[in-house]
Amino acid sequence: MLFKAENISKIYGSGASQVTALHRANLEIASGEFLSVMGPSGSGKSTLLHLLSGLDVPTEGRLSYDGQEIYKLRDRELSAFRRRRIGFIFQQFHLLPVLTARENILMPLLLDKGRVDNAYFDELTGILGICDRLEHLPHELSGGQQQQVAIARALIAKPDIIFADEPTGNLDSKSGAEVMRLLRDIWETMGKTLVVITHDDRIAKMAARRVVIMDGILSEEGAAR
């Protein structure tokens, strides 16, 4: 078992303005799984992703990775855990505009004083088809290419698990399909664990396992409620 979330809830605000974004979610993910989390806007998808990846802490509940309790880690341990074990892909790419594609991809290693594995860098940029775009700045790339750079950045530190939050949300349908094909290829060839959050049914269906979230309540697709 790679990780296990038990009864995690997130309540924002207090009093009359209180919002229960996630209610007692339970989820176990095994190493190598490809899972989609689908739900409409405002259903709690990003909240779930932030909690599962240790970007935020829940109001209640527990999360363990390989048996280690994540919400008990100190800030520095938690950020080291995130940098080394988790790759993030966002809807808005979040590339640094003044850095080239190559520099953006290598950024996580600089932050962690990690060594560059050149063979791995070449393999990754080869799979993603961006070898001839590495010296370009983000604004010189198409949306799809920017997301391909962001995928390489998410993978450069060799994380175990990739979380993608609406990775195709800012792309036209053709580039979106290409980005999903690449994520699937990476899942298949590199044996990563992949969690894709989406409100698009077609994308959700590409995953081997599907979870649905409605008004903060998580349920496994196909499972009885």
Ligand code: ADP
């Ligand atoms: P999704 O990603 O599915 O669109 P979110 O997880 O972003 O949904 O949000 C779930 C609910 O929690 C929404 O009602 C949203 O308005 C609320 N919410 C999210 N973040 C905050 C926050 N920081 N403060 C207050 N409410 C929030």
Ligand code: MG
């Ligand atoms: Mg969201």
